[in-house]
Amino acid sequence: GAGVSQSPSNKVTEKGKDVELRCDPISGHTALYWYRQSLGQGLEFLIYFQGNSAPDKSGLPSDRFSAERTGGSVSTLTIQRTQQEDSAVYLCASSLGGQGASYGYTFGSGTRLTVV
């Protein structure tokens, strides 16, 4: 597609429920990233995909967080048993390269998750 698409744009969920966030990267971009941005804060790295594999999951906050990528394209970030501290904007980005590459990232507009 023309850009990185994320859905839903907004999600309100009750504490303890599971949520799935979707990212559709730019076609041909092999690298895909998930970041989290809390109100007024910088971007916190969550996970990096190269193709369908995730060589770097070091930013996932707990085992309630998981992500997958299929067909070298769409990625889903799943948060189980959501907690109020999970409330944030979840941003997905894709780029042409991965490790050691020098390309800018293209970000989606994010999913604003609110846990009540």
Next chain:
Amino acid sequence: SQKIEQNSEALNIQEGKTATLTCNYTNYSPAYLQWYRQDPGRGPVFLLLIRENEKEKRKERLKVTFDTTLKQSLFHITASQPADSATYLCALIKAAGNKLTFGGGTRVLVKP
């Protein structure tokens, strides 16, 4: 620990003047440094990339410098316009690194 610091105070500037933002880093040896613009409710947008062996990069009214001795990058917006009002983020990646690490961003407000 590794740190990337940007001035958290908003920068208020008069239209037509040059805005200068600072990005300082510690305990880091970046191969590349990037600058992004973020508008409210939107994802960051890539502006410029500068490599460790480059001193300066320009793109239209934007100029970035990179001093690996001082561990600092400066980002300049010349002839600033109200449309330049946004938050600007710097981000670094290590050689053979696989992800960008972002600073907290500096908000710029250009007044007409």
